Amino acid sequence: MTRAPRRPPLTAARLALVSAALALVAALSALAGLLIGATPLDLAAALGDPASVDHTILVDHRLPRVLAGLLTGAVLAASGAALQGLLRNPLADPFILGVSGGGALGAALVALAGTALGLSPLTTGGGLAESAGGFLGALLALVVVTALATRRGRIQPLDMLLVGAIFNAFAGALLLVLQALAEAGAVQRVLLRLMGSLAPDPGQPLILPALAAAALLAAVALATGARPLNLLALGDDTARTLGVHPDRLRLRLFVALSLAIGAVVAATGMIGFVGLIVPHGVRLALGPDHRLMLPASALAGAAFVVLADAGVRALAGPLGTELPVGALTATLGGPTFLWLLRRGQRPLEAT
Amino acid sequence: MTARPPVLAAQAVTVRRAGRAIVDAVSLALPAGQVTGLIGPNGAGKTTLLRVLAGLTAPDTGAVTLDGRPLAAWSARERARRLALVPAQAEVAFAWTALELVLMGRAPHLALGRLEAAADHQAARDALARVDALALADRPFEALSAGEQQRVMVARALAQAPQALLLDEPTSHLDPAHALRLSALLRELAAQGHAVAVVFHDLNLAARACDALALMVDGRLVAAGPPDQVLTPARLSAAYGAECRRVEGPFVSILWEP
Numbered sequence: 001m002t003r004a005p006r007r008p009p010l011t012a013a014r015l016a017l018v019s020a021a022l023a024l025v026a027a028l029s030a031l032a033g034l035l036i037g038a039t040p041l042d043l044a045a046a047l048g049d050p051a052s053v054d055h056t057i058l059v060d061h062r063l064p065r066v067l068a069g070l071l072t073g074a075v076l077a078a079s080g081a082a083l084q085g086l087l088r089n090p091l092a093d094p095f096i097l098g099v100s101g102g103g104a105l106g107a108a109l110v111a112l113a114g115t116a117l118g119l120s121p122l123t124t125g126g127g128l129a130e131s132a133g134g135f136l137g138a139l140l141a142l143v144v145v146t147a148l149a150t151r152r153g154r155i156q157p158l159d160m161l162l163v164g165a166i167f168n169a170f171a172g173a174l175l176l177v178l179q180a181l182a183e184a185g186a187v188q189r190v191l192l193r194l195m196g197s198l199a200p201d202p203g204q205p206l207i208l209p210a211l212a213a214a215a216l217l218a219a220v221a222l223a224t225g226a227r228p229l230n231l232l233a234l235g236d237d238t239a240r241t242l243g244v245h246p247d248r249l250r251l252r253l254f255v256a257l258s259l260a261i262g263a264v265v266a267a268t269g270m271i272g273f274v275g276l277i278v279p280h281g282v283r284l285a286l287g288p289d290h291r292l293m294l295p296a297s298a299l300a301g302a303a304f305v306v307l308a309d310a311g312v313r314a315l316a317g318p319l320g321t322e323l324p325v326g327a328l329t330a331t332l333g334g335p336t337f338l339w340l341l342r343r344g345q346r347p348l349e350a351t
Numbered sequence: 352m353t354a355r356p357p358v359l360a361a362q363a364v365t366v367r368r369a370g371r372a373i374v375d376a377v378s379l380a381l382p383a384g385q386v387t388g389l390i391g392p393n394g395a396g397k398t399t400l401l402r403v404l405a406g407l408t409a410p411d412t413g414a415v416t417l418d419g420r421p422l423a424a425w426s427a428r429e430r431a432r433r434l435a436l437v438p439a440q441a442e443v444a445f446a447w448t449a450l451e452l453v454l455m456g457r458a459p460h461l462a463l464g465r466l467e468a469a470a471d472h473q474a475a476r477d478a479l480a481r482v483d484a485l486a487l488a489d490r491p492f493e494a495l496s497a498g499e500q501q502r503v504m505v506a507r508a509l510a511q512a513p514q515a516l517l518l519d520e521p522t523s524h525l526d527p528a529h530a531l532r533l534s535a536l537l538r539e540l541a542a543q544g545h546a547v548a549v550v551f552h553d554l555n556l557a558a559r560a561c562d563a564l565a566l567m568v569d570g571r572l573v574a575a576g577p578p579d580q581v582l583t584p585a586r587l588s589a590a591y592g593a594e595c596r597r598v599e600g601p602f603v604s605i606l607w608e609p
Binding site for chain 2 (some may be wrong): 006007009010011012015085088089090223224227230231232233234235237238240241242243244245283287288289291
């Protein structure tokens, strides 16, 4: 009789081994992201001669881009994994639930308000104001979508996906309108970036540090929330009898995740489906335990986005134009979503 | 009846929904060393009473005490170490194995940030063995039959090592052999000093498994006591609206008339 290989129990050694292996993958991806691009790079010149064009490309263009990709991927993938657990819905994802859209709208409105008041992006805090707008927009979207999808005290997963998708489409359309109406210049650049781009904006030097700080905060919240998230798999009531406060946990993680997703959107815009594809692959490979799944998703997501971005840059040569990285992730994400939806895993029962 | 102080006690508990009392001034004490069966027709309020006892539903009036202390005064984690509930319906999201789910019962006993130790794995395996489900340990829960899932959920509560154990129709999907085995297990737990409350629909199984029965009708507790005193044909006919007769034996049997 053949049996599926037994999943090893979660031990500190397994946690360390998996994390180290995936950290290595992320590091190799980052290296590839630094070396791959439309222009071939002379590494010796880039590292040896600070005045060289190669140095400028490596340090001013590719490095911030790789850092943005690592943070974006880590936050989106871990957020997707956590939202799936919180909502008991394997199809949850920051983009699909409208959280990214809300964040992008929030950041866009802050950028526009700043321009209307005659402030340059630098005087609005080098991107900090946009990050704050992104946080508020993301949190508001998550709270509103959850409230609209709650009936008789229960979150209806299908409603949540529908409301989120509609809201995201609405936010994307509004963003297009704002971008079309905005004057050319700094603010239009910001609005264009909100559609999804890892390219650095020299006008907003603080947006990446803000993202790093928000990601760190979210990581702390997720580290303490991983075990309670596991217990939510048994349903809110049973989780309560095991010592969890589901409502408090949701509120706490909603705030932490909105902070991180808002900062991601303000920095790199709406990049979709990362939070769907990556956690799903990780769960298949490692099992549903969030204590392993969340850090593994963060690391795998970091590698995924950096590689996707290196991919669009490598394709820029033959295609003659650089695709937005979000186009690549959505191309992979759409079919993944449909496949997950069709798999008879009863994903859409009320929580 | 035992004179020991109750582990868990409801005092004049009332729960109203849409203006109707679905649990109506019920007082019930669950002493250590005793299996208490909750019986009654559908919609009598058994599950709601169990939820009130578990702290999941706050009563509109009345109080529940655990070890003499109001349930609301316990922290959720502290309470989880003393009190476990097996709901009637198992709902599990994602592809957890049976063993992983049973290990979740150890959560209230683990320090923050700690992973389950060897002793926790042993406790989980022991719990699975007690419900004859050790062979299911590495199977995905979603691939198990309803009866197997039910046994795994009982094991999850056993792994919690509670002083008071509440079970809502734990035998509804079990075959007769496993149902009898579970009722024997409940008696064994009581003999070890636990307080056990079980919702039963099978009165004959209830008579066998329980030291005391509480009969609920329309939210009210209409009879409580040893099974042979509660299970009288007159009382049951009035409660369930169907004729029955009683057969004496080592345990009382109720035969429903067509």
